[in-house]
Amino acid sequence: MSHTTTVEHVTVIATESLSKRFPRVTALDRLSVDIAPGVTGLVGANGAGKSTLIKILLGLSPASEGRASVLGLDVAKDGSAIRESVGYMPEHDCLPPDVSATEFVVHMARMSGLPPSAARERTADTLRHVGLYEERYRPMGGYSTGMKQRVKLAQALVHDPRLVLLDEPTNGLDPVGRDEMLGLIRRVHTEFGISVLVTSHLLGELERTCDHVVVIDGGKLLRSSSTSDFTQATASLAVEVTDTADHPDGTTALRTALDRAGLTVQPAGRGADGSPGSDHVLLVDVAGEETYDTVRDTIAGLGLGLVRMEQRRHRIAEIFRSGDEDANAAGAANAAEAANAAASAHGNGGAVDAA
Ligand SMILES: Nc1ncnc2c1ncn2[C@@H]1O[C@H](COP(=O)(O)OP(=O)(O)OP(=O)(O)O)[C@@H](O)[C@H]1O
Known part of the structure; x- marks a missing residue:
């Protein structure tokens, strides 16, 4: 396990062969993973072990085996630090219904050791940051789910931590509420430099928010890689051309010519999830910079008009569905399904996502 503290290789969370066994179930199974500063998504189906991992990392629940460190501190010995x-x-939901957000967050700040005036100041700043204004003086029992999630985020931030562990922060939110919460989470890192570990059973929403994604299933590590590694390796180019007198079916003419030039081309057709695409759009696998030149030169050579040429990235969930051997695991499949559900809820059910 690396406890490195140099600027180049800081590890905020490291686990080594970490296991947690309950009498009837192994919640974590020899999990070894290193997490760097930034925003990291921890994704897995319900019961994958996400909450168990968080409780161990906070020093609230002992591991059965293995080791873990958070900010270089040993979870077995340094829980309070x-x-x-x-x-x-x-x-x-863990908020007392008859107190206001202000009272609650001030209380949590005091519990973290802040003196009264600093606690009040930090509470006002933090609640403003999460988007709660006048309503912060009202009892929380009357709050919407979105407002409650914001208070829960505020109390996690009020003592100015270096790292926050957010367990399913988008749970129960509608698509707009989810987007707002994900934006807030991103800003926790970009504006305050706080590292974030955020769990979700929805892969799709994490790819827009996280620098890095860790996927677990049945307590085991399925995959840990940067979001761009998940998606950029499979970049493709969407190309649409006009028909001409010489080429009444310009799309087919282009496809034949690009095939001949050695590129991998397919019609956008229907998305992998059955979503409608366009028969006039071709998807060209990007093998490198030269792919763009080849496509441009081929279109010019045929005398076709270019309607559009844009880079697209596959969704993480789609990558799981195709190719990855680990995707056979139920958790990844479930996560992919869930991600698709999320994509549909966002009104964007397409198999590919414009970059
Ligand atoms: N205190 C406990 N006693 C017994 N089994 C537990 C306990 N806590 C968790 N488990 C079991 O461990 C497994 C992992 O649970 P965990 O809550 O970590 O999953 P999760 O990925 O957070 O899922 P969810 O999003 O549904 O909470 C589950 O099978 C769960 O039933």
Whole structure:
């Protein structure tokens, strides 16, 4: 396990062969993963072990085997020091209904050791940051789910942590609420430099928010890689051309010519999830910079008009569906399904996502 503290190789979370066994179930199974600063998504189907991992990282629940460190501190020995520097947003509703957001967050700030005036100041700043204004003086029992999630995020941030662990922060939110929450989470890192570990059972929403994605299933590590590694390796180019007198079916003429030039081309047709595409759009696999030149020169050579040429990336969920051997695991399949559901909910059910 690396406990490196140099600027180049800082690890905010490291686990080594970490296991957690309950009498009837192994929640974590020899999980070894290193997580760098930034925004990291921890994705897995329900029961994959996400919440169990978070509780171990906070020093709230002992591991059965293996080791873990958070900000270089050992979870088995330094639980309270970890909780001083780490914020935690629990998954379930845990807010007392008859106190206001301000009272609650001030209380949490005081519990973290802030003196009264600093606690009040930090509470006002943090609640404003998460988008709660006048309503922060009202009892939380009357809040919407979105407002409650914002309060839970605020209490995780109020003591100015270096890292926050957010357990399913988009749970129960509608698509607009989810987008707003994901934007807030991103800004926690970009504006305050706080690292984030955010769990979700929806792969699709994490790819827009996270620098890095860790996928677990049945307590085992399926995959850990940067979001761009998930998606850029499979970049493709969407090309649409006009028909001409010489080529009444310009799309087919282009496809034949690009095939001949050695490129991998397919009609956009229907998405992998059955979503409608266009018969006039071709998807060309991008093998390198030269792909763009070949496509441009081929179109010019045929005398076709170019309607559009744009780079597209596959969704993470789609990559799981095709190719990855680990995708046979139920968790990845479930996560991919869930991601598709999320994509549909966002009104964007296409198999590919414009870059
Ligand atoms: N205290 C406990 N006692 C017994 N089994 C537990 C306990 N806590 C969790 N488990 C089991 O461990 C497995 C992992 O649970 P965990 O809550 O970590 O999953 P998760 O990925 O967070 O899923 P969810 O999003 O549904 O909470 C599940 O099978 C769960 O039933």
